[in-house]
Amino acid sequence: MTNPKEFPLQEPRRLACSRCGTEFGCDVSSNCWCAEETAKLPMPVKGEDCLCRDCLRKAAAEARSPDGAQA
DSSP: OOOGGGSOOOOOEEEEOTTTOOEEEEOTTTTOGGGGOSOOOOSSSTTOOOOOHHHHHHHHHHHHSTTSOOO
16 A cells, blocks of 8 residues: 655646636646536647636537537
């Protein structure tokens, strides 16, 4: 059995949103803010990496729209 104290907690990754460039943190331990979002999109889309909260919500609204336009 491994001792959790042997593995220090990792700091959240600093990312830049693929769409707008806003910097944000991504916690790869599944405690990331995006896990709390109701929007679930297939990622990556066309080579994109993670999106910031605002862009994720905009992309989700576009995906829900019948014509793909922003709501």
